[in-house]
Amino acid sequence: xxxxxxxxxxxxxxxxxxxxxxxxxxxxxxxxxxxxxxxxxxxxxxxxxxxxxxxxxxxxxxxxxxxxxxxxxxxxxxxxxxxxxxxxxxxxxxxxxxxxxxxxxxxxxxxxxxxxxxxxxxxxxxxxxxxxxxxxxxxxxxxxxxxxxxxxxxxxxxxxxxxxxxxxxxxxxxxxxxxxxxxxxxxxxxxxxxxxxxxxxxxxxxxxxxxxxxxxxxxxxxxxxxxxxxxxxxxxxxxxxxxxxxxxxxxxxxxxxxxxxxxxxxxxxxxxxxxxxxxxxxxxxxxxxxxxxxxxxxxxxxxxxxxxxxxxxxxxxxxxxxxxxxxxxxxxxxxxxxxxxxxxxxxxxxxxxxxxxxxxxxxx
Amino acid sequence: xxxxxxxxxxxxxxxxxxxxxxxxxxxxxxxxxxxxxxxxxxxxxxxxxxxxxxxxxxxxxxxxxxxxxxxxxxxxxxxxxxxxxxxxxxxxxxxxxxxxxxxxxxxxxxxxxxxxxxxxxxxxxxxxxxxxxxxxxxxxxxxxxxxxxxxxxxxxxxxxxxxxxxxxxxxxxxxxxxxxxxxxxxxxxxxxxxxxxxxxxxxxxxxxxxxxxxxxxxxxxxxxxxxxxxxxxxxxxxxxxxxxxxxxxxxxxxxxxxxxxxxxxxxxxxxxxxxxxxxxxxxxxxxxxxxxxxxxxxxxxxxxxxxxxxxxxxxxxxxxxxxxxxxxxxxxxxxxxxxxxxxxxxxxxxxxxxxxxxxxxxxx
Numbered sequence: 097x098x099x100x101x102x103x104x105x106x107x108x109x110x111x112x113x114x115x116x117x118x119x120x121x122x123x124x125x126x127x128x129x130x131x132x133x134x135x136x137x138x139x140x141x142x143x144x145x146x147x148x149x150x151x152x153x154x155x156x157x158x159x160x161x162x163x164x165x166x167x168x169x170x171x172x173x174x175x176x177x178x179x180x181x182x183x184x185x186x187x188x189x190x191x192x193x194x195x196x197x198x199x200x201x202x203x204x205x206x207x208x209x210x211x212x213x214x215x216x217x218x219x220x221x222x223x224x225x226x227x228x229x230x231x232x233x234x235x236x237x238x239x240x241x242x243x244x245x246x247x248x249x250x251x252x253x254x255x256x257x258x259x260x261x262x263x264x265x266x267x268x269x270x271x272x273x274x275x276x277x278x279x280x281x282x283x284x285x286x287x288x289x290x291x292x293x294x295x296x297x298x299x300x301x302x303x304x305x306x307x308x309x310x311x312x313x314x315x316x317x318x319x320x321x322x323x324x325x326x327x328x329x330x331x332x333x334x335x336x337x338x339x340x341x342x343x344x345x346x347x348x349x350x351x352x353x354x355x356x357x358x359x360x361x362x363x364x365x366x367x368x369x370x371x372x373x374x375x376x377x378x379x380x381x382x383x384x385x386x387x388x389x390x391x392x393x394x395x396x397x398x399x400x401x402x403x404x405x406x407x408x409x410x411x412x413x414x415x416x417x418x419x420x421x422x423x424x425x426x427x428x429x430x431x432x433x434x435x436x437x438x439x440x441x442x443x444x445x446x447x448x449x450x451x452x453x454x455x456x457x458x459x460x
Numbered sequence: 461x462x463x464x465x466x467x468x469x470x471x472x473x474x475x476x477x478x479x480x481x482x483x484x485x486x487x488x489x490x491x492x493x494x495x496x497x498x499x500x501x502x503x504x505x506x507x508x509x510x511x512x513x514x515x516x517x518x519x520x521x522x523x524x525x526x527x528x529x530x531x532x533x534x535x536x537x538x539x540x541x542x543x544x545x546x547x548x549x550x551x552x553x554x555x556x557x558x559x560x561x562x563x564x565x566x567x568x569x570x571x572x573x574x575x576x577x578x579x580x581x582x583x584x585x586x587x588x589x590x591x592x593x594x595x596x597x598x599x600x601x602x603x604x605x606x607x608x609x610x611x612x613x614x615x616x617x618x619x620x621x622x623x624x625x626x627x628x629x630x631x632x633x634x635x636x637x638x639x640x641x642x643x644x645x646x647x648x649x650x651x652x653x654x655x656x657x658x659x660x661x662x663x664x665x666x667x668x669x670x671x672x673x674x675x676x677x678x679x680x681x682x683x684x685x686x687x688x689x690x691x692x693x694x695x696x697x698x699x700x701x702x703x704x705x706x707x708x709x710x711x712x713x714x715x716x717x718x719x720x721x722x723x724x725x726x727x728x729x730x731x732x733x734x735x736x737x738x739x740x741x742x743x744x745x746x747x748x749x750x751x752x753x754x755x756x757x758x759x760x761x762x763x764x765x766x767x768x769x770x771x772x773x774x775x776x777x778x779x780x781x782x783x784x785x786x787x788x789x790x791x792x793x794x795x796x797x798x799x800x801x802x803x804x805x806x807x808x809x810x811x812x813x814x815x816x817x818x819x820x821x822x823x824x
Contacts, residue, residue: 098590099463102590105538105541149795151791177470184551186551186790187548187550188570189787189789192787196787196802197668200665202664202802203569203581203663204802221589225464225588226463227466227472245550300565423553423560433553433557438566
């Protein structure tokens with residue numbers, strides 16, 4: 097049996113579901129004061145995460161999140177067969193100096209804020225093909241490293257337009273596997289929850305509408321999100337209502353409006369099912385976050401803290417997770433280049449695992 | 461049948477070989493004056509590649525090389541199912557603005573100068589699993605973008621220590637497939653050549669020996685190359701002599717000495733089979749390149765121009781290709797962090813395709 101069936105020009109439907117064994121999220125103080133505050137695994141009030149530079153802080157954050165995901169899956173570091181990780185910084189140093197020093201086989205990724213989607217896309221392809229039993233997918237962002245990398249020194253105190261998003265200080269990590277977590281989880285008493293599985297992917301393409309405003313990332317990324325969602329629906333022969341939720345990464349208020357308009361031009365009315373991680377993580381009215389949250393850590397932390405538990409519990413039966421990324425650097429921006437976007441689509445579904453005493457479960 | 465068998469902690473032996481359908485190389489003037497000058501597909505004397513900034517020049521170079529690889533495989537752009545690409549620049553903009561705008565499903569990678577190894581590693585996993593018939597793996601580097609990104613303005617005219625390497629202005633691209641190229645190549649009259657196949661991989665790990673000298677990249681990367689080569693030999697139960705050549709990416713003279721010393725401490729005498737792309741591409745004596753060539757484009761261009769033809773012709777029966785990368789950014793360097801290394805191992809073998817008239821070949 098082939099591990100997956102290719103659909104259309106850019107989707108894969110896996111022959112057997114890829115299981116999400118565990119997920120972990122660690123965020124900063126501001127995120128810990130937002131609407132999802134009770135759902136994160138850890139909230140760290142020290143923005144330096146115990147380190148001396150912002151970059152070391154982000155590395156520390158990503159490493160802690162990855163370690164927590166490994167621990168929650170009941171595994172040890174050396175049980176992880178391969179790692180897919182990346183971040184927003186030049187030469188992805190948050191990852192290189194973070195989880196990468198766990199000594200694990202490592203594939204470094206750059207997908208801007210779509211990195212969790214890229215990691216899950218590649219990780220699920222590898223898991224479905226039997227290339228590794230436990231695969232770690234992780235990413236992070238940090239408000240202070242991102243401002244330093246892409247915009248102005250923090251002490252400059254620049255004014256932010258209302259279209260600007262606020263980079264999330266946070267990290268999300270998942271362990272995925274071709275084997276069901278139930279057997280492994282019996283001893284943890286979590287088997288009655290059911291779990292979330294990845295059943296398909298739609299690989300992102302870089303879409304360039306010619307936007308040049310790095311303080312309106314939602315606008316830059318919305319065309320790519322539209323492109324991926326449309327290809328997913330067509331490749332899988334689905335309509336918008338086949339998904340309980342279509343959740344983008346970090347379009348924010350401005351990007352959401354553009355996405356819904358672009359989708360309606362393609363004949364899809366997604367207003368009732370669309371959510372955006374950037375709009376879930378902050379209360380824009382009270383937290384001064386303008387258009388919403390952004391950064392690799394935004395979709396990754398919301399996935400781990402909110403989306404996966406909703407799927408595992410069965411509240412959501414099928415979700416299209418579409419992290420969105422803006423492909424710019426300060427050099428490309430300063431040289432006047434446009435800001436193209438990319439979005440990777442991951443189809444996630446609920447899978448039931450009814451507890452049976454005959455299987456050794458002690459919870460029934 | 462599973463697409464691959466996992467070996468040891470970090471290797472995969474593919475159940476069926478992954479075919480290299482085509483490979484292309486485009487380099488700059490200096491590389492075109494070196495020992496491999498007759499083997500590159502194109503030598504461009506204009507360092508701007510017809511563009512107005514160094515970054516656009518590198519994007520143009522990478523796109524041209526990718527297009528040439530697609531053309532040499534007898535394919536059209538839309539035949540490519542997915543792309544694995546990356547480069548050295550912050551936020552990998554050479555790739556984002558280069559081949560990525562071909563509108564193809566795209567996975568952006570960051571593996572520093574090991575990127576061609578990372579791309580072939582992920583690409584061959586995807587091809588072996590049947591996730592796409594034609595997969596493009598590409599990378600590039602440019603002397604001027606790399607100096608700007610990591611070191612000094614060119615006009616500053618800094619002195620280079622003898623341990624420094626010279627970043628190659630060049631790009632290499634391959635099309636890989638789960639199907640033999642012979643059938644497709646019959647009409648091109650190339651079937652009698654045999655071809656190069658990928659039969660296994662060893663995923664790189666980040667290895668940090670604590671070196672901090674960004675002008676001695678060979679020294680920083682040699683421990684990672686040693687780690688990957690040793691794991692490959694142990695995982696596949698092979699000795700050094702099972703390979704005709706073990707070819708690293710860009711260790712240069714200084715890194716080669718360290719690698720051979722480290723390997724001998726592990727019980728492997730690789731002096732007679734080791735080659736380094738950074739030592740093959742320039743004549744260090746006459747070209748003022750000190751320790752040798754480096755950059756993503758170094759191993760990628762030498763692979764396409766020299767290594768793959770040697771394998772396809774049968775001169776080399778089995779080769780371990782080990783592109784090496786140094787995981788630093790100017791921020792990590794300026795903050796005093798070490799320069800860890802990574803190396804991805806790709807096992808390449810010769811595969812014969814004797815021509816048969818009964819198959820419709822017109823060459824016999």
